Structure formats: C-alpha cells, structure tokens
Amino acid sequence: MPRKTETRILIIRGTSAETWAVGEQGTIIRCNTFGCDDLSGGIGSTYVDLAPYSLGGALVVGDSLSNCSSTSCDLRVSVAGVESAEAVVGNKTEVWLGGAMGVLVKIDRQAGQAQVIPSGTTDRLTGMWMSSSGEVWAVGRRSMI
Secondary structure, three states: OOOOOOOOEEEEEEOOOEEEEEEHHHOEEEEEOOEEEEOOOOOOOOOOEEEEEEOOEEEEEOOEEEEEOOOOEEEEEEOHHHOOOOEEEEOOOEEEEEOHHHOEEEEEOOOOEEEEEOOOOOOOEEEEEEOOOOOEEEEEOOOEO
C-alpha cells in the first residue's frame, strides 16, 4: 500500500528488512514488513541524505545531523560548520559528513568529538560510501576521494 506524505521525499535507502526515506520539513519515515512509522518529530530540517547503520538505526543529515532508532529521532549535532552537509555515512562507532568546499568531518560517536579531515578538493561532496572495514569514499561534482 502506498505511503502518502504532505512533503517532498528527497532520498530513500534500505535493506530487505527495512527502508528509510527523508525529505523536506524534517520528514523521516521508516518502513518494514509491518508498516511505516513517521519519525519526523517536528525537527524541521530538510534532510538530504541518510545512512542506515543497523536494523532499526539510521543517521540523517541536512541542516542538522540526527540519529534515529526504530521509534524516534534525536538531534545530535548542528552541522553549520560543514556548510550544508549533503552526504553522510556511518556505523555504530563513527559518522562522516561531506559538504561544501570539500569539507569532510569525522565524528567519534562514543567520545562525541568531531574532527575536520582534509579532502584535497574544494568540490561540494554529494555522496559517500563506507566499507565494512571502515574505509570511506566520497564523490563530488568533479572529484572522487
């Protein structure tokens, strides 16, 4: 059965067990075989990317970074210093954000510390991928790092 929303959905990601979708005005939807849950919670950001990291867990990024469980989402970090983060990837221990001017930020989830990592490009980073061993790749308008 289709799931309708009043806001525009910008990205969808998932596995065979669950699917996450994010979009304008803080829209966050999680679906599984039992149905869909609206986890938006009035945060208000427009989310442009998401990274499921475990069953029932995902990171979403836009004007802010939020950590979502199967029942709710919590605002974790304002990403104003990243200048409109457009990409996120992560796992249970670390989060990577990519944005304008090639900025890469690595966040240690246990320590709660963020570190800017030189990327070697000034392109806006728009997509990221993390291997199971923790190796991170990012792409931009004209770059792959």
